[in-house]
Amino acid sequence: MHCRVCSQSRLEQFLDLGDQPHCDSLLRPEDLGQREPFYPLQVCFCHECTTVQITYTVPKETMFGEYLYVSGTTETLRTHFRTSTERLINKLGLKAGDLVVDIGSNDGTWLACYQPFGLRTLGVDGARNLAAMANARGVETWARFFNADVAREIIASKGRARLVTAAGVFFHLEELHSVTAGIAELIRDGGVFCVQAISLGEMLKYTQFDQVYHEHLTYWTVASLDRLFALHGLEIISADLLPIHGGSLELLVATRGSRPVDPSVDRVRAEEKRLGFDRIETYRQFGQRVWEIRDELLAILRRYADDGKKVYAFGAPAKGATLLNSFHITTDLVSCATEVNPLKVGKYIPGARIPIVDERQTDLPDAYLILPWNFLKEFLRKKRDYIMNGGAFIVPIPKPIVIDRSNYDEHAG
Ligand SMILES: [Zn+2]
Structure with missing residues (x-):
C-alpha cells in the first residue's frame, strides 16, 4: 500500500481492530438472515510524511451514498455551527453576496447559519438523502462528491468562493488530492478554506481509538495536513483547537504567500513535535492502551x-x-x-x-x-x-x- 498523502510505501501498522462491517450500514430486520460484509480495520503511520491512515478503503458510494448522520440532530452541534459562523464572518470580513461553499454539507445546518447575513451559499454532499433535506429547507445543495471537476463547475456557475468550509469530512476523502486541488481553485481569488477535523492529538491524548472507522481514512495533525496542502500550493495560516467531537482542529488555509501566517501555526506544530506525533513509538503506546480499555470495560x-x-x-x-x-x-x-x-x-x-x-x-x-x-x-x-x-x-x-x-x-x- 502507498501513503494517501505522499505516495511512498514506508507505512507501519500500529493498531489492528480486526475485520469489521462498515459502521454506518445499519442492518434492517430483513438483513439479519445474511452476514454483512466485513473489511479490515487497521491503522498505520507513514514514516515519510507522518500521516496516520487506515489501510483499506470501502468505496465512498457504499459509505456515503445514503448517510444517517444528521448534523441538525444535536444541540451541541447546532450551537457550534452558529458560533463558528460568527467567528469566521468577523475574522474574514465576509460581506453580503460573498459565496460560501460547504463540502460535505450534510443537512445544511451550517450553511443555514450564513443566510441571515446575506451571504450566498452552496452545499455539496454525496449523500442524496441529506442533499434533499437541505434543499427542502432552502439551502441549495448539490448531491455530488466534491472534487476538482465539481469545483470547476461551481466556478463556472457561481464564481470563486470567499470561504470554503469542510467540517467533519476532511478525513473522509477517498479522492484526497482531487478534492484539495478543487479547493485550491475555488479560493484562488483571495478566499480562505476552513477545515474542521478530528484532532489526532486529542485522539492520542484521550485514547479515542473509536474515532477509527472505515469512513475515516486519514487522521490529521497540523504537520501532516501541511504536507498535503503544500503539494497543492496552499498553506495553513492559523490553527485552533475546538471542543467539538472530543477535540477538533480548526485550520484556516489560503493560497501560499497570499496572507500572513498566524503564530498559532508554529505553536501547534512545536507542540505536536513535543508530544511525539512524528514518532512511531507514540502510536505503538496508543495501540497498547486500547487493549487495556477493553479489559477494564x-x-x-x-x-x-x-x-x-x-x-x-x-x-x-x-x-x-x-x-x-x-x-x-x-x-x-x-x-x-x-x-x-x-x-x-x-x-x-x-x-x-x-x-x-x-x-x-x-x-x-x-x-x-x-x-x-x-x-x-x-x-x-x-x-x-x-x-x-x-x-x-x-x-x-x-x-x-x-x-x-x-x-x-x-x-x-
Ligand atoms: Zn506519507
Missing part, C-alpha cells in the same frame, strides 16, 4: 451482567460500532441501543447486531453505556433525574468509569 459490563442488571447503549453513533466490534461486545452484555434519530430506530448496529430502539418509548436500564462520549455533558444534563434516581452512565473513553449520583457533580461540572 469488559470487567465493568460483566459485573452488571453477573448481577442480573440491564445495560443499554446510549446512542448508536458510528464510533460506537467500532468500540463494540473491536471488543466483541454483543447483546449478552448490552441488550439494545437507544436513539432519537428516526433514521436509526428499528435497525441494528452491524457486527454486534444490537437492536436500536426509540429512546422515548423504552424503559430505563440500570446503566447506559455512553457511546457518543463527546456529548457526555449534554447527556448528563438531560439524564440528571435518571442518575439521581439510581441510574448510571458507563463511559468507556478515555478510561472506563461509572458515573452515578455519588460522582455526578464532578463530571457534570
